[in-house]
Amino acid sequence: MCYLLIGNISALISDDCTEPLVDAFLRVYLPDGRHPMGAHPKKDILNGPGQLTAGQVEAKRDRLLAETRLDEKGNYMLAWEQLHLFTEPLELDICLRHMPEQADIRGMESHYHLTTTVPQWKRSGQQYVAAYAYILPVESWRQIRANYGTWIIAGTVRRLHAREGQAQLKVEAYNAGNHRLLGCARTDENGRYQLRFSKKQLTSRLMLVGERRNVSGPDIYFKVYRDKQLLWEEEAQIAAMPERKGVRPCSMINIIMQDVALKKTSGYVPGWLSNWAVSGRKSSLVSH
Template sequence: MCYLLIGNISALMSDDCMEPLVNARLRVYLPDGQYPKRNNPKTDIFYGPGQLTKAQVDAKRDRLLAEARLDERGNFRLTWEQLHLFTEPLELDICIHHMPEQADIRGLETNYHLSTVIPQWTRSGQRYVAAYAYIIPVESWNQIRANYGTWVIAGTVRRLHTREGQTQLRLEAYNAGNHRLLGCARTDEQGRYQLRFSKKELTSSLMLVGEPREQLGPDIYFKVYRDKQLIWEEDPRTAMMPGRKSVAPCSTININIRESTFRKISGYVPGWLSNWAVAGRKSSLVDH
C-alpha cells in the first residue's frame, strides 16, 4: 500500500505575515514508542519547534521513513510503501541549511523537531492520503533567523492622510551606523513589501552564525522612490527611534509618506520645481 503525505511548512514574520521555508527538508520517522506529553495533533501547531543536536539526529537515522524538500511555497509531498495502516504517531522534523537571502549556501545546518502526530489517513484508490501543516511562531522564527544572521522586514507603505497603500514603489533600507544600503524591495498592489538582507550587508559583524539572539541588529531608515524619482526620505536620526533601533530578525515596519514633502539631496530638484524654473527663465528672456 502506498502512503502520500502532503502539506505546507511556513513561519510567522509578524501577526499577519508569513513566509515559506524554502528548500528546507522535511523528514518523517517511524515512532520509537516514546512520545513527549505535549505533542498533540490538535495543539502542536501552537508550540515552537525544538532544536535537535547532531547526536539526536544520528540516533534516529535508522527510523527514517521518508524525506522531501520543500518548494518555493513551502509545500511538500512525501510518499512511501507500507504493508499495514498506520495507527501510531509519526515524528516530523525539519532540516534547514540556509536562508533564501544568503549568497553562501554552505552555511550552518540546523535540525528541529516539529511534532509527533497521527495523520488522519483517507483511502483514495490504491493509496492512503493525509495532510499536515505547521506554522513556526514568530518568536521561534526570530531565534532561527538570528542564528543565521539574516533579517526580513515586512510592512505597508501608505499616504499619510488617505491611508491608501502605495503600489509600485521601491524602498531602500539603510544602516544608520554607516549609511550603507542594506536591501531593496518593491510594494505590491496593496502597498505591502518584504525586504531581506543578511549580515554580509553589514560592514561590521553585528551577528555571527551560531551566536545567541542577544546580538544587536542594525539601526535603519528608509528612502522611497517612484521609478527613479525620490519621493520620501527619512532623516537618519529616525533610526534611533523604537522599532528602528537594533531591529529584530523578523520585524514589521509601516511607512507613511507625504509626497508633497521633499528634502533637497545631492542637487535633486523635484519635477514640478524644475519645470517652474525653466518656464521662469523662458518668460524672463521674452520680456528682455
C-alpha cells in the same frame, strides 16, 4: 498501498504575516515505540519547534521514513509505500541549512523537531492522502534567524489618510551607522513588502563569528522609488526612533507617507514619533 502527505511549512513574522521555509528539508520518522496504537500525541504548535542535537538526529536515522525539500512557497509532497493501514503517529522534523537570502552559504546545518501527530488519512483511489501544515511562532523564527545572522523586515507602504497600500514601489533600507544599503524589496498589489538582509551587509564588527548569536540589529531608514524615480526619502536621523533602532531579526515596519511643503528642519519637530519634516521631494513618515 501508497501514502501521500502534502502540506506547507512557514514562519510567522507578525500576527498576520508569514514567510515560507524555502529550501528547508522536511523529514518524517516512524514512531519510536513509546506511543501505543491508537494514541494521538500532538505537540502544541504554539510552543514552537525544539532544536535537536547532532546526536539526537543520528539516533533516529534508522526510523527515517521519507524526506523532501520544501519549494519556494514552503510546500512539500512526501510519498512512501506501506503494506498495512498506517495509523501510527509520525514525527516531523525540519532541517535548515541557510536562510533564503543566503543561498550561496552552506555548512551551518540545524535541526528542529516540529511535532508528533497522526495524519488524518483519506482513501483516494489506490492511495491514502493527508495534509499537514505547520507555522513556526514568531519568537522561534526570530531566534533561528538570529542564529543565522539574518533579518526580515515586513510591512505595508501607504499614503497618509489612504487605506490602500501603494503597489509596485521599491523599498530600500539603509544602515544609519554607515549609510550602506542593507536590502531592497518591491511592494505587491496590496502595498506589502518583505525585505531581507544578512550580517554581510553590516559593519565588520558585527560579522565576527563569535558574535553570531548576539549580533545587534542596525538602526535603519528608508527610501522609496517608483521604477528609477525617487518618490520619497527619510533623513538618517529618523533611525533614532525606537522602532527603527536595533531592529530585531523579524520586524514589522508599516510606512505611511505624507507629502509636505515645509522648510527643512535641523532636528526633531513636535510629535516626532509620528511625523518628520523634510524639504523638496522629501515627505513625512509615520511608522507603526
